[in-house]
Amino acid sequence: QVQLVQSGAEVKKPGASVKVSCKASGYTFTSYGISWVRQAPGQGLEWMGWISAYNGNTNYAQKLQGRVTMTTDTSTSTAYMELRSLRSDDTAVYYCARDRRWLVSHFDYWGQGTLVTVSS
C-alpha cells in the first residue's frame, strides 16, 4: 500500500533552517511528484511547492521563493523540503503529499505531518 512517512517534530530558533524528509513506499517513486503543504495552528492549508521525482523539476509558491528548496533522493525514494531563515509564522504542521509527475494536481496520499515549531 502507498505510504508516505515523514521525519519527526522539530524545534528551531528564528533564523535557523529545517529539513523535513518524506519516505515513500508502495509505488514507483519516479512515476509521481511530491507536493508540500503546511498548516499553521488552527488555520487552513497552504501549498508550498512541488517537485517531480522523475526529473527534479520544481515549482515553488511565490511567497516562499528564495527560502525553500525541495529535493529528492531516488535511491531511497525520499523527498526533502528545506526551509531557511525561519520565522515564528513558519510554525506549522508540514505535510508531503503524492502528486503528478509532470504538474501539480490533486493529492491522493499524504504523509502523517511534521510539526515544526519556531521559537526563541
Place this chain on the structure above:
Amino acid sequence: EIVLTQSPGTLSLSPGERATLSCRASQSVSSSYLAWYQQKPGQAPRLLIYGASSRATGIPDRFSGSGSGTDFTLTISRLEPEDFAVYYCQQYGSSPPTTFGQGTRLEIK
C-alpha cells in the same frame, strides 16, 4: 491567483441529514480541476473528490461532487458520525498551480 471561498464557515447538522457544502472560485476553474478533502483533528487531509465529481479510491458513495466553472458543491447524502470534520476544496491547473479554500467545519447539531 484563483481565490476559493467556501460557505458556510460552519454547518451544524445531525446524523442522517444531508449536507451541502459550497466552493466558489474567483475565476473559472479550468477543466473542472477541483478537489475536495476531509480533515479530522490531528490527522492529515484525505482526498474525497477530484475532477469536481470523481470519487477517490475507497470513498463511500454518500459523498458526491458537482459543479463547473466557478461554482462547485460537495454533497454528503446521509451524514454518518464519522463525517463530522473540516472540509477543504482545492483548485489545480492554473497559475500559481493550486490554491485551497479556507474550509467548512461540519459539526454535530
